[in-house]
Amino acid sequence: MSQNPVSDQARSQTSDSFTFRIDATDGAARTGAITMPRGGIRTPAFMPVGTAATVKAMYPGQVRDLGADVVLGNTYHLMLRPGPERMARLGGLHHFMNWPHPILTDSGGFQVMSLSALRKLDEQGVTFRSHVDGSAHHMSPERSIEIQGLLGSDIQMQLDECVRLPADHAAIEKAMRLSLRWAERCRVAFGEQPGKAMFGIVQGGDVPALRVESARALVDLDLKGYAIGGLAVGEPQAVMLAMIETVAPHLPEGKPRYLMGVGTPDDLMRSVTRGIDMFDCVMPTRAGRHGLAYTRHGRINLRNARHGEDTRPLDEASSCPAARDYSRAYLHHLVRSDEILGMMLLTWNNLSYYQDLMAGMRRAIAEGRLAAFCDETRAAWARAEAERRPA
Known part of the structure; x- marks a missing residue:
């Protein structure tokens, strides 16, 4: 997962006192x-x-x-x-x-x-x-x-x-x-x-x-x-x-x-x-245990039958293996079968998405483009939601 250098440095720093x-x-x-x-x-x-x-x-x-x-x-x-x-x-x-x-x-x-x-x-x-x-x-x-x-x-x-x-x-x-x-x-x-x-x-x-x-x-x-x-x-x-x-x-x-x-x-x-x-x-972890994924493409309910033969991953561009390396069809099967692995993979995906979102906002603030970042993120959700609607 890529983070900006300032953020990586901030993560590694320690102090004898509490500072902000x-x-x-x-x-x-x-x-x-x-x-x-x-x-x-x-x-x-x-x-x-x-x-x-x-x-x-x-x-x-x-x-x-x-x-x-x-x-x-x-x-x-x-x-x-x-x-x-x-x-x-x-x-x-x-x-x-x-x-x-x-x-x-x-x-x-x-x-x-x-x-x-x-x-x-x-x-x-x-x-x-x-x-x-x-x-x-x-x-x-x-x-x-x-x-x-x-x-x-x-x-x-x-x-x-x-x-x-x-x-x-x-x-x-x-x-x-x-x-x-x-x-x-x-x-x-x-x-x-x-x-x-x-x-x-x-x-x-x-x-x-x-x-x-x-x-x-x-x-x-x-x-x-x-x-x-x-x-x-x-x-x-x-x-x-x-x-x-x-x-x-x-x-x-x-x-x-x-x-x-x-x-x-x-x-x-x-x-x-x-x-x-x-x-x-608790939203990202609770949602993961109930079959709901948060992604760049918006929320995806893996319980829906439409995912039963969908060979696409949740997000092919994600750095998280749970999002990148498993098909939606497989995740749908795990969720519908109440398999523990489904809960693990979707929780992993959701926490990854949340942390990526925070890292993206940190970079955007540093670059003075937070409003554009938020607009682009919401637009991506809306496009994906429109594509999922029945014709």
């Missing part, structure tokens, strides 16, 4: 790098999701070779299995999953709200029962940071309350203010950890004034980075983009901006043009 630099801009879009002891993260970056210490259906070395500089681990799932104290005894998450590069862990708050039964939320935190075995647990801001420390992650997220949209103004405001109070407690619990970072999470639903208030209060805490949370939770894309445009001007220019849980390739491009530096999403 911007190398080039194109409108609101930025390209640069985060550096820390375990290596660099070229930005804009897409972080594959390794929920339970694994990017599903992928070997760690494959994920790295596709261009990933950082992966995401999930505090909620890892606290339940195998447990943070056990993880620490086993040498930490990096050693455990054979990923010696940067890892970001989310706080577990979203999963507590969405997966747990019989949860009770108050000022101190959230008490909940595991979706795995029904066991009782309590997650406070301090405990969330403690767990992430035991896991050994490089970037840790504050505990927050995420409200699904649409929601009424009172619920959104209450969650935003609670999240701010929890952010202050997380900042104290995190303390000073050289080479590591804690990010705050801007909340406020689809209410611009609440988003701005949240962003300004978090900036006052002088954190290493800032995430925009509570989006991609049911609202239209236009609302998500409007909230990015509302929040970004109130975040420091010289610190990374992370849009949590997003998204489709089009979401990524539109968000990068609005100044976002980091993303994570």
